[in-house]
Amino acid sequence: MIQGLFHYEFLQNAFLTGILIGIIAPLLGVFIVVRRLSLIADALSHVTLTGIAASLLLERSVAPLTGLNPIYMGMVFSVGGSLFIEKLREVYKSYQELAIPIIMSGGIGLGVIFISLANGFNTDLFSYLFGSVSAVSRTDLYVILAISIVVIMIIRLLYKELFILSFDEEYAKASGIAAKSIHFIFIVMVALVIAASMRIVGVLLVSSLMTLPVAASIRIAKGFKQTIFYSILFGEISVLGGLIISYYADFAPGGTIVMLAVLILVITILIRKMMAKNYSLKEEMSGERS
Amino acid sequence: MTSIIEIKHLSYRYDKDTVLENINLSIAEGSFLAIVGPNGSGKSTLLKLILGLLKLQKGEIHLFGQEIRRFKDWQRIGYVSQKANSFNTDFPATVFEVVASGLTKRIGMFNRFTKEHEARVLDALEAVDMAQFKNRNIGELSGGQQQRVFIARALVSEPQVLILDEPTVGVDAENVNAFYQMLDYLNKSKGITLMLVTHDIGTISDKVSHVACLNKRLHFHGDSKEFEQLRMEDMSNAYGHDVQLLTHHHEYGGR
Numbered sequence: 001m002i003q004g005l006f007h008y009e010f011l012q013n014a015f016l017t018g019i020l021i022g023i024i025a026p027l028l029g030v031f032i033v034v035r036r037l038s039l040i041a042d043a044l045s046h047v048t049l050t051g052i053a054a055s056l057l058l059e060r061s062v063a064p065l066t067g068l069n070p071i072y073m074g075m076v077f078s079v080g081g082s083l084f085i086e087k088l089r090e091v092y093k094s095y096q097e098l099a100i101p102i103i104m105s106g107g108i109g110l111g112v113i114f115i116s117l118a119n120g121f122n123t124d125l126f127s128y129l130f131g132s133v134s135a136v137s138r139t140d141l142y143v144i145l146a147i148s149i150v151v152i153m154i155i156r157l158l159y160k161e162l163f164i165l166s167f168d169e170e171y172a173k174a175s176g177i178a179a180k181s182i183h184f185i186f187i188v189m190v191a192l193v194i195a196a197s198m199r200i201v202g203v204l205l206v207s208s209l210m211t212l213p214v215a216a217s218i219r220i221a222k223g224f225k226q227t228i229f230y231s232i233l234f235g236e237i238s239v240l241g242g243l244i245i246s247y248y249a250d251f252a253p254g255g256t257i258v259m260l261a262v263l264i265l266v267i268t269i270l271i272r273k274m275m276a277k278n279y280s281l282k283e284e285m286s287g288e289r290s
Numbered sequence: 291m292t293s294i295i296e297i298k299h300l301s302y303r304y305d306k307d308t309v310l311e312n313i314n315l316s317i318a319e320g321s322f323l324a325i326v327g328p329n330g331s332g333k334s335t336l337l338k339l340i341l342g343l344l345k346l347q348k349g350e351i352h353l354f355g356q357e358i359r360r361f362k363d364w365q366r367i368g369y370v371s372q373k374a375n376s377f378n379t380d381f382p383a384t385v386f387e388v389v390a391s392g393l394t395k396r397i398g399m400f401n402r403f404t405k406e407h408e409a410r411v412l413d414a415l416e417a418v419d420m421a422q423f424k425n426r427n428i429g430e431l432s433g434g435q436q437q438r439v440f441i442a443r444a445l446v447s448e449p450q451v452l453i454l455d456e457p458t459v460g461v462d463a464e465n466v467n468a469f470y471q472m473l474d475y476l477n478k479s480k481g482i483t484l485m486l487v488t489h490d491i492g493t494i495s496d497k498v499s500h501v502a503c504l505n506k507r508l509h510f511h512g513d514s515k516e517f518e519q520l521r522m523e524d525m526s527n528a529y530g531h532d533v534q535l536l537t538h539h540h541e542y543g544g545r
Binding site: 160170 | 387
């Protein structure tokens with residue numbers, strides 16, 4: 001495989017893209033999970049698929065558009081969907097989660113129409129559903145690299161603000177932080193990262209890279225920075241481990257990556273349980289009770 | 291003594307319900323004022339008006355000698371809301387990180403946290419006697435300890451007044467005394483003017499310097515010792531019926 005990495009461009013593309021996604025998806029995922037927005041990632045990934053279906057359809061019917069990378073249209077739809085979700089959350093103030101199924105079903109509905117107009121599923125579309133390592137092009141890699149740099153820079157610059165908004169939105173607003181603009185920037189970043197990640201893990205599994213590593217991390221981390229660190233670590237282990245295993249075992253890479261993430265999650269839950277048991281044992285022995 | 295908060299002829303109504311009527315109140319620098327009153331007496335409305343979260347309808351509020359509508363220096367006023375008790379307790383943040391977030395506005399967007407800020411956070415934790423817990427996750431602490439952390443978060447931007455909304459809700463009975471001792475320390479040693487709102491009239495008067503009894507109108511405002519003597523009559527007025535009060539020293543029977 002190491003040799004393959006030197007020889008085959010598609011393997012290089014897949015690995016480098018995987019490394020980048022292993023960083024940015026869990027990084028944004030931490031903020032998504034603690035704000036209880038986990039399902040937004042799912043809704044947006046489906047909207048991204050709609051964009052990709054639209055792009056494939058256009059490619060067929062409008063000749064000059066052949067060769068346009070569908071990922072761009074996916075991003076446009078994803079960002080558009082994220083803005084709709086924000087608007088809907090304002091409309092349904094006390095049913096904020098309602099925005100997610102509305103956008104999700106709207107997206108799928110439109111996507112299915114596009115797919116049928118384009119004469120049904122082809123292999124290309126299939127690779128977006130479940131991810132495909134061999135489908136990652138150099139252009140994809142560069143687009144994802146650019147997105148990663150922008151996302152990491154923005155998170156560095158707005159870290160304090162994003163933290164306080166996630167922890168205590170009311171306090172953040174009361175202390176005069178530009179909550180609305182920051183939330184807007186954040187949701188656009190989420191949309192971009194989702195569109196970028198679906199090349200590897202696919203539409204159906206993209207949200208798992210944003211939530212599973214974080215779910216594992218918050219079981220064992222102390223503090224927010226450590227939560228981010230472990231989330232990225234677990235994300236990287238899942239992506240790289242998943243790619244290597246799928247290469248040798250000839251599994252679907254997207255599924256392998258997600259199953260590794262699930263495995264890590266189960267292990268951290270068990271570790272936490274054991275830690276809690278040890279702790280209560282120690283307490284019993286020293287006769288302390290809290 | 292100069293007054294830090296000055297309220298004159300303040301009235302407020304939600305639609306047709308008058309919740310505050312002709313309130314006159316001044317809070318002197320260095321004092322420790324408790325505003326007591328039953329549920330629905332307008333306590334929270336009064337706080338929100340002082341904090342600028344509600345718009346003034348009638349009357350005046352002056353903060354540090356300045357008319358509230360022109361007041362900009364909100365960092366001089368620290369606020370610990372009642373809601374501090376209802377945050378997501380599983381949130382993965384350490385005590386240090388929570389307190390540091392109180393500096394967000396002060397540090398300003400795009401700027402980063404420095405050693406000097408770190409020292410401030412530690413000072414604030416020291417002041418509420420929580421420094422030893424700085425690396426614990428906030429969710430692992432008891433209600434009283436969490437409340438101290440939220441006070442530290444308000445203290446970290448070095449306010450001159452600290453306004454607390456029902457701070458002892460969620461603090462277990464045995465720790466309430468220690469909690470008031472800490473407030474006393476902030477008031478006497480750090481010179482921070484304190485104002486707290488509570489419906490817990492039983493234990494308050496020997497902990498604070500001034501008391502104001504509120505139920506739509508201000509029924510009493512003055513020294514806490516005076517209050518101790520007057521409180522029977524006044525309390526029954528405020529609550530609108532006979533009350534039974536228990537204190538540490540004596541047991542009062544209802545009249």
